[in-house]
Amino acid sequence: MQGLFRDPALERHFTGHSGGITQLRFGPDGSQIATSSTDSTVILWNLNQAARCIRFASHSAAVNGVAWSPKGNLVASAGHDRTVKIWEPKLRGVSGEFVAHSKAVRSVDFDSTGHWMLTASDDKSAKIWRVARRTFVSSFAQQNNWVRSAKFSPNGKLVATASDDKSVRIYDVDSGECVRTFTEERAAPRQLAWHPWGNMLAVALGCNRIKIFDVSGSQLLQLYVVHSAPVNDVAFHPSGHFLISGSDDRTIRILDLLEGRPIYTLTGHTDAVNAVAFSHDGDKFATGGSDRQLLVWKSNLHTYDASQFEAKSALASSGCESSGVSSKQSVGSSKSNDLSIRIDPRQSLAYQLSEENFQVLDSKHSTQPDKLLGHGMDFKQHSSSPRFF
Secondary structure: OOOOOOOOEEEEEEEOOOOOEEEEEEOOOOOEEEEEEOOOOEEEEEOOOOOOEEEEOOOOOOEEEEEEOOOOOOEEEEEOOOEEEEEEOOOOEEEEEEEOOOOOEEEEEEOOOOOEEEEEEOOOOEEEEEOOOOEEEEEEOOOOOOEEEEEEOOOOOEEEEEEOOOEEEEEEOOOOOEEEEEEOOOOOEEEEEEOOOOOEEEEEEOOOOEEEEEOOOOEEEEEEEOOOOOEEEEEEOOOOOEEEEEEOOOEEEEEEOOOOEEEEEEEOOOOOEEEEEEOOOOOEEEEEEOOOEEEEEEOOOOOOOHHHHHHOOOOOOOOEEEEOOOOOOOOOOOOOEEEEEEOOHHHOOEEEEOOOOEEEEOOOOEEOOOOOOOOEEOOOOEOOOOEEO
């Protein structure tokens, strides 16, 4: 393993929300990131410095989740106001609205075709919708408490739900039947992620743990105890060889699933890390937190070929438990290689948002905003080399 990796590197640091970031997703081409926030807005950040960002303000309460359609022509947002909004970024406005549930909507997801949308809610249900017709299709309602997350499998044939009743359920989309149930004893699951191959599921738990299950065999493959506080989000690298996690302990962990161990600890957020995501090519990942910051990183994770992955089995070992150690180690050792990133707020741009404007301020000048909600807003970003400690 020695020499196979280069360290992840912080590329950009964005601030603009007036509340914590609740979820984030890269657009299909990797040039934009959508973030949802407790400030009731969705922002589309452009990673191209010459482009403009877009702020959408239509929800009347916190926005809990966000998702891109596979073609990138639609963005969906899940609100605490019980609605799901469909946005068309090119038109810069609301294209449709679902009064989706009787209580807060916690998450939203598109299937791989973009024809179907999945929502999860505090009303104890997950629902599938037909996007083009804006119509309800089916419901999964065997949960006994809030459903915090619901995700389509990569092939769209299964749905996974995470509920505050401490269960993870797998449903068959065609029949609507629950085909697998994983029950947690310690704490409720907070978020889910399907492996790119569709045969495994990663679960972020409120008891500071991460579990990876074999969906077909109902087997626990890996258990990671690498955080000191609840885990809020997890995401697989597109290769399927790595997993990233964010936690209330303010850290980001990168796990090597082949070796079954943590390889990086990244710090830079000053509050809980609520959302993590890889770009579709795996070249970048982004993290968002209660500190209102969006951090964009160069992953520098080399892709293993499938033969290596299969040779070591789908994951390092069945039922293994891994724990991170807070000490600096070289890559390839048995311990975690901790990286600490410090952000200097004096070098970062400050953004002011209100119901009528989006204003960019820095130490040198300010830019007058557009006055129409949902229109393109000029923004600036700060990019600098991070300091490692």
